[in-house]
Amino acid sequence: MSKPWFLYVLECSDGSLYTGITVDVEKRFSAHASGKGARYTRSRPPRRILAVTQHEDRSSASRAEHAVKKLTLEKKRIFCKENPYETPHEKSP
Secondary structure (H helix, E strand, O other): OOOOEEEEEEEEOOOOEEEEEEOOHHHHHHHHHOOOOOHHHHHOOEEEEEEEEEEOOHHHHHHHHHHHHOOOHHHHHHHHHHOEOOOOOOOOO
16 A cells, blocks of 8 residues: 555745645645745745645545646635644644
């Protein structure tokens, strides 16, 4: 069984949202925050992780990423409220 993939949405310093996929959300956020992530987040450093959804493989995560990227900003914010990110210490047992 392979590792799950995650779709994540970041809030950037200018208020914009960045959507991506990864197998390790915390590590990827650190890469974005240090300027080693995507070109978009190099010029708009991320403030925080707003949303995360888990997917069984890269293909389904990529499809979900494509669908979220097509949403309007308002609908992306609704998506984030419906799928809030919980840090590992916040997760319920």
